[in-house]
Amino acid sequence: MPALSHRTRGFTESVIRRMTRVAQAHDAINLSQGFPDFEPPPRLLAALQQAATAAGPHQYAVTWGAPGFRRALAAKLHRWTGLDYDADTHLVVTCGSTEAMMASMLAVCNPGDKVVVFSPFYENYGADAILAGAEPVHVALRPPDFAFDPEELRAALAQGPKALVLCNPSNPSGKVFSSDELRLIAELVQEYDVFVITDEVYEHIVYPPYRHGYLAALPGMFDRTIVCSSLSKTYSITGWRLGYVAASPTVIDAVRKVHDFLTVGAAAPLQEAAITALQFPDSYYEELLAAYTSKRDVFLAALDQARLPYTRPQGAYYVLVDIGEFGASDDVAFCEWLARRVGVAAVPGSSFFREPVRHLIRFHFAKREATLVAAGQRLANLRQCWAEDHDRVAMT
Ligand code: GLN
Numbered sequence: 001m002p003a004l005s006h007r008t009r010g011f012t013e014s015v016i017r018r019m020t021r022v023a024q025a026h027d028a029i030n031l032s033q034g035f036p037d038f039e040p041p042p043r044l045l046a047a048l049q050q051a052a053t054a055a056g057p058h059q060y061a062v063t064w065g066a067p068g069f070r071r072a073l074a075a076k077l078h079r080w081t082g083l084d085y086d087a088d089t090h091l092v093v094t095c096g097s098t099e100a101m102m103a104s105m106l107a108v109c110n111p112g113d114k115v116v117v118f119s120p121f122y123e124n125y126g127a128d129a130i131l132a133g134a135e136p137v138h139v140a141l142r143p144p145d146f147a148f149d150p151e152e153l154r155a156a157l158a159q160g161p162k163a164l165v166l167c168n169p170s171n172p173s174g175k176v177f178s179s180d181e182l183r184l185i186a187e188l189v190q191e192y193d194v195f196v197i198t199d200e201v202y203e204h205i206v207y208p209p210y211r212h213g214y215l216a217a218l219p220g221m222f223d224r225t226i227v228c229s230s231l232s233k234t235y236s237i238t239g240w241r242l243g244y245v246a247a248s249p250t251v252i253d254a255v256r257k258v259h260d261f262l263t264v265g266a267a268a269p270l271q272e273a274a275i276t277a278l279q280f281p282d283s284y285y286e287e288l289l290a291a292y293t294s295k296r297d298v299f300l301a302a303l304d305q306a307r308l309p310y311t312r313p314q315g316a317y318y319v320l321v322d323i324g325e326f327g328a329s330d331d332v333a334f335c336e337w338l339a340r341r342v343g344v345a346a347v348p349g350s351s352f353f354r355e356p357v358r359h360l361i362r363f364h365f366a367k368r369e370a371t372l373v374a375a376g377q378r379l380a381n382l383r384q385c386w387a388e389d390h391d392r393v394a395m396t
Contacts, residue, residue: 010130014123015332015351022336023345029375032335032345034171034317034364035238037371041284044235047276051269061268064256065093065244069271072278073244080203081214083222089249092256093271095263097201097243100228102128103262104197104245105163107254108226109134114161118148119354120320122171122199137161138354143320144311146175150184157192163226164194166215169202172320172352172362174313176210186218195251196221200229201243202316204285205292210314216246223248226255233317233366234288235277240270292317292365295372299365302376307383317366320349324359326386331358341385343378 019032039045051057057066065073070087077085085091094100101124109115111133117125119138129136137156139148157164166185168177177185189196198215206212216225230243243266245255259265296313303310309322328334331348338361339345349360365372 007131011127014127016123016347019335019339019345019347022339026340026343026345028339028343028345029367029371029378030345031363031365031367031375032347034233034366036236036366038236038368040236041277041280043280044237044273044277047273048270051273057268057272059268061093061265061271063260063265064252065091065266066268066271068275069093069278072275073246076278077246081217083214083217085246086249090246090252092245092252092259093266094243094245094259095266096232096238096241097199097228097230098124099241099259099263100230100243100245101125101165101197101199102131103255103258104226104228104247104251105129105132105134106258107251108195108197109162113163114159116153116156116161116164116194117354118165118167118170120146120170120172120349120352120357121165121354122167123351125165125167125199134162136354140355141170141173141175143173146170146173146311148181150188153185154188157188157194160192161194164189164196165199166196167199168215169200169206169212169315171199171202171316172318172347172349174311174316174318174320176206176212176314179211179213182213182215182218186215186221189224190220195224195226197226198228200227201233203229204234204288205317206289206315207293207296207313212315223250226251231274231277234285235274235280236366237274237277240267240274242266242270242274295365295367295369298369299363299372299376302372302379305376306379308379318362318364320360320362321346322359323361326390329358331361335361337389338382341389342382344375 016033023030070091074085074087105128109132113134114137115129115134117136118141139153139156203212227246232238310319335348346361346363
């Protein structure tokens with residue numbers, strides 16, 4: 001048989017999504033791949049039922065998004081960012097922000113171009129860069145506050161990259177970039193003439209006193225920022241695969257072409273139903289944040305109870321937990337053991353870091369509080385289980 005392409009050799013399948021399969025195999029509570037175990041808003045489900053009737057729509061939407069959906073999206077973006085995105089020229093509706101990021105990367109990068117990526121980073125960006133033939137240049141976000149060194153960022157930008165990827169709020173660290181950091185990034189990318197591809201899927205999950213700043217709204221940044229986001233996390237509909245790119249008409253023209261030949265379009269009945277969500281009042285977002293704040297507090301209390309050290313997330317719904325004390329040299333094996341023996345699935349930290357980090361694992365807490373409490377009870381046994389299974393004395 002002929003050889004397969006070189007393109008897919010440089011990366012593995014997603015570790016995050018593999019951990020979901022590991023969780024299922026061991027019947028573990030799945031705190032690995034971040035998605036809710038609670039229902040989407042009832043008003044949204046009612047709209048979906050309506051779209052499921054003969055009224056539909058059931059045929060292709062306009063490739064770059066159903067007009068009604070794009071209009072509702074432009075209005076929602078205006079409400080939150082204050083920016084005027086034109087529904088016809090500034091938006092492409094994609095199959096989740098996964099496609100939005102990939103299509104953006106393919107639209108701006110030539111093979112051999114460099115792309116700046118902060119580390120730790122959401123694992124898709126590595127594969128996105130490789131598939132686009134681009135070379136990632138990493139800039140470290142250093143624990144505990146995951147701040148970056150401005151000189152390191154400047155040095156990376158001085159290498160002449162085409163784009164910088166900014167995940168804000170950040171997965172997996174839970175970092176929310178401060179307004180000073182965003183201003184500095186904006187200044188530097190303008191100085192070095194670099195695009196920013198943002199991933200803002202957790203924009204509505206930011207815990208006070210932290211606040212989400214929209215980079216595109218900073219002076220000079222509207223045309224330079226390629227905003228990628230989705231409805232998955234904001235409306236608890238990760239399976240609907242509805243995302244979007246918001247950018248200048250020139251960028252959007254190129255993204256549309258990639259999107260057209262990659263997926264044709266996002267599901268038409270789901271776009272129709274999701275218009276309802278985009279029109280939710282402010283109170284919806286307040287309730288969402290209150291619910292996630294409470295989930296965060298419940299899960300962090302469980303980690304305290306289990307005496308597991310962690311970095312307190314400022315946004316998103318992930319927490320990095322330090323497992324250094326267990327002396328495991330292989331965090332992947334640790335997570336497999338954790339799922340099998342303790343019954344809680346996490347993602348090994350090494351899948352997010354450029355650096356050789358093996359002492360962190362990531363849990364997500366987008367779960368019902370009862371699920372989080374149950375996970376906490378299991379985690380309280382972690383030390384005991386580890387001591388029983390390993391020679392080293394870990395019972396402190
Ligand atoms: N963003 C989610 C996570 O980090 C996963 C998203 C996905 O699997 N597409 O767990």
